[in-house]
Amino acid sequence: MPDRKPAHPEERYRSLFVHHPHAVFLLDLTGSFAEVNPACARISGRTVEDLLGSRFADLVEPGDVVRAEEAFARALRDELPRVELAVRHRDGRVLDIDVSGIRWLVDGEVRGVYGVAQDVTERKQVARDLVVTQQLAAEASQAKTDFAARMSHELRTPLTSILATVELLTTTDDTTERDELMAVLQRAGSRLRTLVDGVLDFAAAGTARPEQEVVDLHATARDAVARVAERAHRKGLQVDLDVAEDVPRLVRDHPRWTAQILAHLLDNAIEHTPLGRVGLTVSTTTSASAGPGVLYRVSDTGVGIDLAQQEQVFEAFHQGDPATGGAGGGTRTGLGLSTVKQLVSISGGDIALASAPGRGSTFFVTMPVEPVVPDDSRDPVT
Numbered sequence: 001m002p003d004r005k006p007a008h009p010e011e012r013y014r015s016l017f018v019h020h021p022h023a024v025f026l027l028d029l030t031g032s033f034a035e036v037n038p039a040c041a042r043i044s045g046r047t048v049e050d051l052l053g054s055r056f057a058d059l060v061e062p063g064d065v066v067r068a069e070e071a072f073a074r075a076l077r078d079e080l081p082r083v084e085l086a087v088r089h090r091d092g093r094v095l096d097i098d099v100s101g102i103r104w105l106v107d108g109e110v111r112g113v114y115g116v117a118q119d120v121t122e123r124k125q126v127a128r129d130l131v132v133t134q135q136l137a138a139e140a141s142q143a144k145t146d147f148a149a150r151m152s153h154e155l156r157t158p159l160t161s162i163l164a165t166v167e168l169l170t171t172t173d174d175t176t177e178r179d180e181l182m183a184v185l186q187r188a189g190s191r192l193r194t195l196v197d198g199v200l201d202f203a204a205a206g207t208a209r210p211e212q213e214v215v216d217l218h219a220t221a222r223d224a225v226a227r228v229a230e231r232a233h234r235k236g237l238q239v240d241l242d243v244a245e246d247v248p249r250l251v252r253d254h255p256r257w258t259a260q261i262l263a264h265l266l267d268n269a270i271e272h273t274p275l276g277r278v279g280l281t282v283s284t285t286t287s288a289s290a291g292p293g294v295l296y297r298v299s300d301t302g303v304g305i306d307l308a309q310q311e312q313v314f315e316a317f318h319q320g321d322p323a324t325g326g327a328g329g330g331t332r333t334g335l336g337l338s339t340v341k342q343l344v345s346i347s348g349g350d351i352a353l354a355s356a357p358g359r360g361s362t363f364f365v366t367m368p369v370e371p372v373v374p375d376d377s378r379d380p381v382t
Contacts, residue, residue: 023117026104031055031072034112043119045090061086061094075101075113096124161188212252214372218243221282224262232270232278240279247282248371257343264340265363269300276301285366294369299362305355314341
């Protein structure tokens with residue numbers, strides 16, 4: 001077996017330099033590339049010829065140039081710096097690289113810096129994603145805690161009223177007083193039912209989108225108003241319904257979701273309107289993105305909502321500032337409006353609000369619908 005001649009140290013160095021998996025380079029005293037390996041060219045997206053003679057700092061993003069120059073100066077002082085820098089690839093991508101450097105010596109004379117750079121973009125992105133995931137998990141956990149606390153408070157209020165009223169009913173024979181207590185029970189029971197319905201609808205709003213059905217849109221609007229009419233009349237409120245003549249009677253829609261949206265908006269209007277009227281108006285609309293649709297307007301002459309509160313009324317259990325209540329602006333609490341926003345969003349619609357303290361509120365809900373001819377036998381309306 002023939003003897004192999006040991007590789008010359010210079011050959012071993014050249015092989016390690018050329019085949020190193022990371023970017024390896026020599027910078028002269030001006031910070032320009034004196035020599036680079038193929039990995040350096042791959043990371044930068046430039047050819048070896050393009051890199052030679054160019055400055056390392058020219059590859060670095062402007063915000064990291066000072067740090068790069070400081071690291072270069074430290075390497076010349078033999079301080080063995082290590083720094084993470086953002087550099088721009090030739091195709092425009094910004095990469096994160098981990099760079100370390102030592103002095104480049106020739107016959108004891110400092111000629112520049114010997115550097116090694118590793119692409120850590122993917123690792124940094126994973127780390128950033130992990131931070132975001134942890135933040136979202138913490139926010140979700142806090143949201144659950146807040147929801148439970150608010151839900152507990154909201155449910156206990158009518159329950160406490162019901163229990164106290166029942167106890168008073170057992171201790172009085174006065175007819176007038178009993179009638180008043182029964183009215184209190186009715187209001188508290190209605191409030192409790194609304195809360196429970198809100199929780200169920202809020203949960204259902206996060207489920208899969210149901211299949212559309214052929215429904216009578218005019219009947220849906222009439223049913224929504226009829227459902228709240230008695231409650232409104234007990235408060236002395238007028239209830240109006242106006243369905244435009246060009247609104248199609250039969251459409252393909254999500255009937256339960258539409259009914260929930262209108263119910264929550266009308267309940268909300270009645271709750272915050274001490275005097276005057278509430279109304280539902282239905283008309284047609286067309287958008288460039290969604291095509292034909294229906295515009296529902298639910299309006300009231302209630303206390304209104306302060307501009308600062310309007311962006312928050314769709315949050316679950318949002319509590320308005322008491323200082324803006326009464327004549328200065330109303331508060332909206334519970335899950336109703338939050339449920340409405342979710343249902344409208346996943347149905348492909350839009351919701352908007354116009355309101356001012358003391359001037360009432362109008363909610364605008366635009367929903368895409370598919371009109372059908374009366375003899376459409378795919379899903380007949382009975």
